[in-house]
Amino acid sequence: MKKLEFKGVKFLIFVVTLYALLSIIDFANSLLGFQKFLYILWGLLPIFLFIIILTTMINYFLKPKQIMKYFGEDSGKKGLIYTIIGGILSHGPMYAWYGMLDDMRKHGLKDGLIASFIYARAVKLPLLPFMIDIFGIVFTVIINIYIIIFAVLQGKLIDMLMKK
Amino acid sequence: MLKDKKPSLKKAFIASTISFISILPMIIAVVGLIGLFQTYVTADMLSTLFGYSAFSDIIVGTFAGAVSSGNGAISYVIAEGLQSQGVSVYALSTFILAWVTLGFVQLPAEVSVFGLKFTSYRNILTLLSTIIVSYLAVITTRLFV
Numbered sequence: 021m022k023k024l025e026f027k028g029v030k031f032l033i034f035v036v037t038l039y040a041l042l043s044i045i046d047f048a049n050s051l052l053g054f055q056k057f058l059y060i061l062w063g064l065l066p067i068f069l070f071i072i073i074l075t076t077m078i079n080y081f082l083k084p085k086q087i088m089k090y091f092g093e094d095s096g097k098k099g100l101i102y103t104i105i106g107g108i109l110s111h112g113p114m115y116a117w118y119g120m121l122d123d124m125r126k127h128g129l130k131d132g133l134i135a136s137f138i139y140a141r142a143v144k145l146p147l148l149p150f151m152i153d154i155f156g157i158v159f160t161v162i163i164n165i166y167i168i169i170f171a172v173l174q175g176k177l178i179d180m181l182m183k184k
Numbered sequence: 185m186l187k188d189k190k191p192s193l194k195k196a197f198i199a200s201t202i203s204f205i206s207i208l209p210m211i212i213a214v215v216g217l218i219g220l221f222q223t224y225v226t227a228d229m230l231s232t233l234f235g236y237s238a239f240s241d242i243i244v245g246t247f248a249g250a251v252s253s254g255n256g257a258i259s260y261v262i263a264e265g266l267q268s269q270g271v272s273v274y275a276l277s278t279f280i281l282a283w284v285t286l287g288f289v290q291l292p293a294e295v296s297v298f299g300l301k302f303t304s305y306r307n308i309l310t311l312l313s314t315i316i317v318s319y320l321a322v323i324t325t326r327l328f329v
Contacts, residue, residue: 036216113214
């Protein structure tokens with residue numbers, strides 16, 4: 021069984037200290053900030069649940085060897101395509117996905133694919149109507165194609181840079 | 185966690201939950217910082233940064249998007265307002281792209297999970313990509329419209 025090792029404790033202490041200091045010098049805004057914090061956290065709960073279930077499914081169905089096969093060094097085009105599709109379809113803030121990506125990374129997920137996944141998230145399917153409304157359909161289609169191309173390029177570059 | 189033998193569903197769920205709980209302090213810290221950012225860095229404040237020159241709008245768009253946080257839909261609402269102020273499509277698209285791909289607020293969290301080297305490379309590449317993608321999208325669109 022995996023040991024529980026907390027990440028970001030120092031960062032959390034910093035943020036709590038920041039709130040404490042702000043509550044002394046600007047109580048009204050620090051309280052507003054805290055209310056926003058609670059509101060955002062509440063909204064994220066379904067996403068957290070979804071990510072736990074998705075990670076459970078990956079742990080249950082995929083063995084480390086399979087993760088290596090699909091997302092490791094020799095994953096090739098297939099791994100890249102799965103990653104880009106996963107990035108486009110993933111919802112919620114990026115930091116909510118860090119745990120799952122970290123978990124898969126420990127079992128062979130390539131750094132380049134992590135970068136591709138993160139950049140592909142810039143294609144926001146639910147927000148496409150807003151984009152079309154502001155920029156028009158031609159620009160929207162073109163920019164999203166470029167985002168996917170650059171997600172691939174970024175992945176390749178990260179793999180090259182991380183090997184150095 | 186991911187063992188060579190297939191784990192039971194219960195064990196896989198417990199392992200996933202433990203894995204998620206381990207990053208909870210980091211997530212709470214990021215959301216806490218976002219709460220403060222949304223309080224102190226308002227949409228009106230961001231709007232006042234634009235409109236000086238096309239070049240400065242692009243730089244401002246990139247950095248304003250990178251320091252902003254929250255749901256991506258908010259960036260579109262702000263962009264719509266900026267559009268009516270005459271801010272260029274290039275600056276608006278860099279702003280929206282930077283909003284969804286960069287995140288200064290979550291940098292400490294990214295470093296703690298993926299390490300400084302990966303985070304530095306990824307964020308520098310993303311910053312450059314944001315500017316290049318927006319530029320290419322604008323000039324390519326001109327060929328069709």
